[in-house]
Amino acid sequence: MSVARTDQRNRRAGGAGRIVLRAVQIVLLPAALIAVWWVASLASTVYYLPTPGEIATTFAEVWGAERVADDVLPSIARLLGGFALGTLLGVGLGIVLGLSPRTRAVLEPVLEFFRAIPPPVLVPLLMLFVGVNTTMKLAVIVSGCIWPILLNTIEGVRAVDPVLIDTCRCYGVRGRRWLTTLVLRSASPQIMAGMRQGLSIAIILMVISEMFASSSGLGHTIIQFQRTFAIPEMWSGIVLLGLLGFVLSVVFAAIERQVLSWYNGVRAAARGE
Known part of the structure; x- marks a missing residue:
C-alpha cells in the first residue's frame, strides 16, 4: 500500500x-x-522599428474600450462566424465524400481546381457579386478555411476501421446513431486537426478581407495606420493580432482536449501510462 x-x-x-x-x-x-x-x-536609427516599450505605451493608448468595440469585436465576430460556417460545410461535405467513393471520384477534379485558387484572389470577384459587406468577408474566410477541414474529414471517414463497421452492422447500429457513434467519433482526431489548420487560415483571411474597402476591423485599422505613417500604432495592431491568435489557439487546444479525451486516453493506455 x-x-x-x-x-x-x-x-x-x-x-x-x-x-x-x-x-x-x-x-x-x-x-x-x-x-x-x-x-x-x-x-x-530606422523609423519603422520602434522599441517594445514604445509599442506597449502606444498599445495602451490606442486600444481602449471604444476602439475594441468598433474594430476588435467585429473582427472576432467575422472570424468565428466564417470559421463556424467553414467547419459545418467542410465536415458535412467531407462525410458525404468520405462515405461515397463514386461521388468523391466525380467531384474531386472540381474540388482540386477550386482548392488551387488562392482565397485572396477571390476578394475582388466577391466584391463585385456580393458587395462590400459582412457577407463578402465571411465568404472570403470560408473559401480558405474550409479546405483543410474538408480534406481531413474525408481522410478521417475513409480511415474508419472496417472491423468496427462490421461490428456495428452485426449489432444493428445504423442511420444517425451509426454516423455519430462510429463515423464522426473515429474521424474526430483528423477533423480537429483540420479545424486547427482552418482556424489559422481564417485569422489570415479575416485580416485580408478587412483590408479591402472596409470601414472597420483590425485589418482596416492596421492598413490605415500604415498609410498615415503611424508606425507605433501599426505595430500595436500587429501585436494585438498575435495576442488574438495566441488566445484562440489556447482556447481551441482546451476544446480539443475535451473533445478528444477518449482518444488521448486510448493513446495513453497504449503507451502504458
Whole structure:
C-alpha cells in the first residue's frame, strides 16, 4: 500500500515538474525575443522599428474600450462566424465524400481546381457579386478555411476501421446513431486537426478581407495606420493580432482536449501510462 502511495506521489511530483518546466519554456522564448528586439531597435536609427516599450505605451493608448468595440469585436465576430460556417460545410461535405467513393471520384477534379485558387484572389470577384459587406468577408474566410477541414474529414471517414463497421452492422447500429457513434467519433482526431489548420487560415483571411474597402476591423485599422505613417500604432495592431491568435489557439487546444479525451486516453493506455 505504501509503495502505491509513493508511486502516486512521484507521479504527481513529476507532473508538477513538467508543468513548471513547460511554463518556464513558454515564458523564456517570448522574453528572449523581446530582449533581442529591444536591443536591435535601440541600436537602429530606422523609423519603422520602434522599441517594445514604445509599442506597449502606444498599445495602451490606442486600444481602449471604444476602439475594441468598433474594430476588435467585429473582427472576432467575422472570424468565428466564417470559421463556424467553414467547419459545418467542410465536415458535412467531407462525410458525404468520405462515405461515397463514386461521388468523391466525380467531384474531386472540381474540388482540386477550386482548392488551387488562392482565397485572396477571390476578394475582388466577391466584391463585385456580393458587395462590400459582412457577407463578402465571411465568404472570403470560408473559401480558405474550409479546405483543410474538408480534406481531413474525408481522410478521417475513409480511415474508419472496417472491423468496427462490421461490428456495428452485426449489432444493428445504423442511420444517425451509426454516423455519430462510429463515423464522426473515429474521424474526430483528423477533423480537429483540420479545424486547427482552418482556424489559422481564417485569422489570415479575416485580416485580408478587412483590408479591402472596409470601414472597420483590425485589418482596416492596421492598413490605415500604415498609410498615415503611424508606425507605433501599426505595430500595436500587429501585436494585438498575435495576442488574438495566441488566445484562440489556447482556447481551441482546451476544446480539443475535451473533445478528444477518449482518444488521448486510448493513446495513453497504449503507451502504458
